[in-house]
Amino acid sequence: MAVFVAADSSNQGVPPSPPQAPTPPGILTRLRLDTRGEHEAVERVLDLMSPALTAADYRQKLVQFYGFYSPLEAALQTRCALPDDGSATSKSQLATLIPRLNKAALLRQDLHCLGVLTDAVPLCRHLPSIQTAAEVLGCLYVMEGATLGGGMISQHIRTSLGITPDTGGRFFDGYAGGTGKMWQAMRHLLTSCAVDLKTEDDIVANAIATFACLRSWCDPARHDADNGT
Secondary structure, three states: OOOOOOHHHHOOOOOOOOOOOOOOOOHHHHHHOOOHHHHHHHHHHOOOOOOOOOOOHHHHHHHHHHHHHHHHHHHHHHHHHHOOOOOOOHHHHHHHHHOOOHHHHHHHHHHHHHHOHHOOOOOOOOOOOOOOOHHHHHHHHHHHHHHHHHHHHHHHHHHHOOOOOHHHHHHOOHHHHHHHHHHHHHHHHHHHHHOOOOHHHHHHHHHHHHHHHHHHOHHHHHHHHHHHH
């Protein structure tokens, strides 16, 4: 059995082509790969797909989400309404994100259905930076990705706890039938705005930071120390 493939005689005497530089990964690939560690760590802390999830567990997770989303969305709404910061993303592009910033209202609706008044819910004080447009996009990647993944959680809580969007599961229902379309629009915005390596780096770094902030807020072992409560 031949171990080596014979050279094509038609190419004899022709110098080999120089090796091609590998194509660098795009922003979406970088986000998926570089955030994987923190993403998986958040999922382990939340454990929302656990077969042992109880109604009390679920209610507490919603309280934690509200404590994180409420101040973060308020800050994002203010930031997205500001003039362009001189980066590749214009004011109009950031402004298109504002209609997405309604998750705290959905959480409030769910908590009220479950008998929790949000006025007394502690709010996270250690939030990711959103000073630049790239930081906003990194943060929104995490939040919109959570909305995309919420469909599986929505089905799980409906099956295991009997909770539907009308009875305390609206947050995880996301954009309902429009979730896929909204995610594709977010992917397009990320791709169109990541015009250079510096912008990509900043988007990825703040996506990682956003996951880390959420994990710290929701992790009972770290919550008190990290948030001063």
